[in-house]
Amino acid sequence: MTNVSSRKNLVKDLSILLVLMGSLLALPWVQSLLERDAQVETSVVPESADGNSPANPEQSDLQQDKAFIGTIFPILSAWQAQELEPYLAEETKNEDWSAEVASVLDTLSARLGQLERFSEPEPVGVNVSPDESLASYEFVAFYESGAADVNIVLSESDGQPHLYSFDFQVHSES
Numbered sequence: 001m002t003n004v005s006s007r008k009n010l011v012k013d014l015s016i017l018l019v020l021m022g023s024l025l026a027l028p029w030v031q032s033l034l035e036r037d038a039q040v041e042t043s044v045v046p047e048s049a050d051g052n053s054p055a056n057p058e059q060s061d062l063q064q065d066k067a068f069i070g071t072i073f074p075i076l077s078a079w080q081a082q083e084l085e086p087y088l089a090e091e092t093k094n095e096d097w098s099a100e101v102a103s104v105l106d107t108l109s110a111r112l113g114q115l116e117r118f119s120e121p122e123p124v125g126v127n128v129s130p131d132e133s134l135a136s137y138e139f140v141a142f143y144e145s146g147a148a149d150v151n152i153v154l155s156e157s158d159g160q161p162h163l164y165s166f167d168f169q170v171h172s173e174s
Contacts, residue, residue, distance in 0.1 A: 062123060065135055065154055068161040069121045073152070076166065077115035077141065079105040089155040089162035091132070111170055113144035121152065134164055147171045 072087045081102040088097070121137035128134075133156045141150050148168045155164040 061135075061156075065123075065137065065161050066121055068154065069137060069139075069152055072163055073118060073141070073150075074115060076105075076163075077112075077143070079109035081105055084163065087163045089157065089164045091155065092162075092164055108148075108168055108170075112141075112146055112148060112168075116142045116144060118142065118150070124151075135161075141168075 072084070075083050075087065081098050084101065085093075085098075118141040119139045121139040123135060124138050125136040126134070127136075134153050135156075136151060136153045138149065138151050141148050148170045150169075151167040153164040153166070154161040156162070
């Protein structure tokens with residue numbers, strides 16, 4: 001009986017040892033995969049036949065969206081609801097939009113103050129349906145009184161981006 005018990009323990013110990021050895025052998029391979037995925041991809045954007053615009057429409061949309069955010073974000077961070085109106089998506093405007101946005105902007109203004117700088121917006125999601133096309137971007141904004149993670153959602157109408165929604169997650173004070 002003890003002989004069978006010893007063999008079972010030996011088989012169990014050998015099995016564990018084989019799994020550990022296999023893991024050690026696979027570790028460099030897994031690390032190389034993780035490093036490859038973590039590297040930033042860079043590529044040359046090919047030009048279209050006319051030589052002016054990118055051949056890839058998604059790259060063009062991305063550039064257009066980032067330029068739009070570069071234009072509207074300082075306006076948004078000036079905390080004046082009326083200045084935002086021309087840039088808002090029609091779906092965002094309702095009869096109370098001005099009062100609602102003004103209240104949010106007043107709170108953010110008191111908490112954050114004046115915009116100093118913001119990082120490059122990074123695309124985080126796209127939702128395309130027959131009724132609407134939404135693209136979400138995230139970045140960090142730095143203000144005189146702190147920083148915030150910002151999420152901006154853009155909609156597209158007549159080939160132009162519009163501000164659909166925005167969300168600020170203010171960093172807690174350390």
